[in-house]
Amino acid sequence: MEMNAQPAENQSEPKISVIEKLGLIFTNPVKVFKNITFFPDWITPIVLIIVFSIASSFFVYDLQIDAQEKKILSNENIPEQQKEIIAERFDEARNSDTRMIQPIIGIIIFIFGSFALVAGVFLVTGKYILGGEADFKTLLAVYGWGYLVAIPESIIKIPLMLAKNSIHVYTSLAILFDPSEADTILFKIANAVDVFSLWRVVLWAIGFGIVFKFSQGRSYTVVGVLYVIYIAIYIGFSTLTGGMFG
Numbered sequence: 001m002e003m004n005a006q007p008a009e010n011q012s013e014p015k016i017s018v019i020e021k022l023g024l025i026f027t028n029p030v031k032v033f034k035n036i037t038f039f040p041d042w043i044t045p046i047v048l049i050i051v052f053s054i055a056s057s058f059f060v061y062d063l064q065i066d067a068q069e070k071k072i073l074s075n076e077n078i079p080e081q082q083k084e085i086i087a088e089r090f091d092e093a094r095n096s097d098t099r100m101i102q103p104i105i106g107i108i109i110f111i112f113g114s115f116a117l118v119a120g121v122f123l124v125t126g127k128y129i130l131g132g133e134a135d136f137k138t139l140l141a142v143y144g145w146g147y148l149v150a151i152p153e154s155i156i157k158i159p160l161m162l163a164k165n166s167i168h169v170y171t172s173l174a175i176l177f178d179p180s181e182a183d184t185i186l187f188k189i190a191n192a193v194d195v196f197s198l199w200r201v202v203l204w205a206i207g208f209g210i211v212f213k214f215s216q217g218r219s220y221t222v223v224g225v226l227y228v229i230y231i232a233i234y235i236g237f238s239t240l241t242g243g244m245f246g
Contacts, residue, residue, distance in 0.1 A: 013038045025145050025203070026152070032145060033207040040137045045144030046115060048151070053107045056154050061103060063167045065093055118143050122208060125222060132212030142207035146200050153196040171195045185235060192231045201227050 016024065016035045021044075024032045057064075069090040073083050093099055119140040126132040126139070153171075160169045168179060172194035174187055181187045201223055209219025 015039045018044050021145065022148075025148055029146075029203050029206050030210065033142060033210040036138060036141045036145065036207065037211050040135075040141040042115075042137055042140040042144050045141070045148055046111060049144070049147060050108055050111050052151055052154065053111065054104050056158060057103050057107065058100065059158050060161055060167060061100065062094065063161060063165065065090060067167050115140060115143055115147070121226065122204075125226065126208060126212045126214070130212070130214070130218075130222070132214060134211040138211050139208075142211060143204060146203035146207055149196050149200045149203065172197070185239060188235045188238065189231070192235075197227075 013035065015038075016032065018041070021032050021035070021041075069087065072078065072086055078086070119136055119142075122139040122143065123134065123136050126134060157169050157171070161167050168182070170191060172192070173190035174182075174194075177184075177187050177190060202220075205216075205220045205223040208214070208223050209216055212219070214222070
């Protein structure tokens with residue numbers, strides 16, 4: 001039978017250091033995820049992502065504010081009087097002495113919340129639907145270490161954003177479209193076919209298969225389907241809200 005129980009912690013399995021894992025997750029992810037099966041370190045990737053996200057936000061905060069303001073104020077369903085109030089609030093957000101406090105709090109809450117949610121989805125899918133065996137903290141570690149692709153992604157994208165003076169920098173099939181089509185469903189689907197997003201999906205599939213002891217084909221299929229479901233929900237929500245939240 002393909003789905004065996006997760007092995008008990010094996011003291012003969014040498015623990016890989018954090019520094020080693022930071023390199024190996026990009027060069028030999030199989031080794032990292034096998035080690036995570038015995039030593040599920042979920043704290044390190046979460047702390048790294050929080051610190052890096054906060055640091056990155058200092059560079060692109062104004063660009064994000066400008067993009068949000070432009071999108072909201074261009075919404076024809078919002079009355080002009082309300083737009084004036086919204087514009088004033090954006091000005092306050094730009095000039096406030098404590099303007100970074102709210103984004104920092106938001107980053108921390110979002111990362112903890114989203115990581116826990118996805119790890120929970122992995123757990124329900126792999127253990128309760130497919131009959132595998134793994135625990136929540138191991139899947140939290142799998143998601144966290146796979147998510148570290150966000151670091152090289154930001155290192156590449158942030159300088160491009162600053163040079164372009166816009167947050168709209170794409171490493172996806174969206175580069176084949178005109179920017180004016182950004183609110184179309186086809187554009188959003190194309191943008192989901194992103195180099196770094198697919199890299200993350202591959203890492204999650206590898207980790208998912210290793211901790212649950214599923215075949216590669218099965219784990220890639222399951223994680224791929226979950227990603228497609230996520231994209232469908234995201235695009236649907238974005239379309240219903242007029243693109244104000246994505």
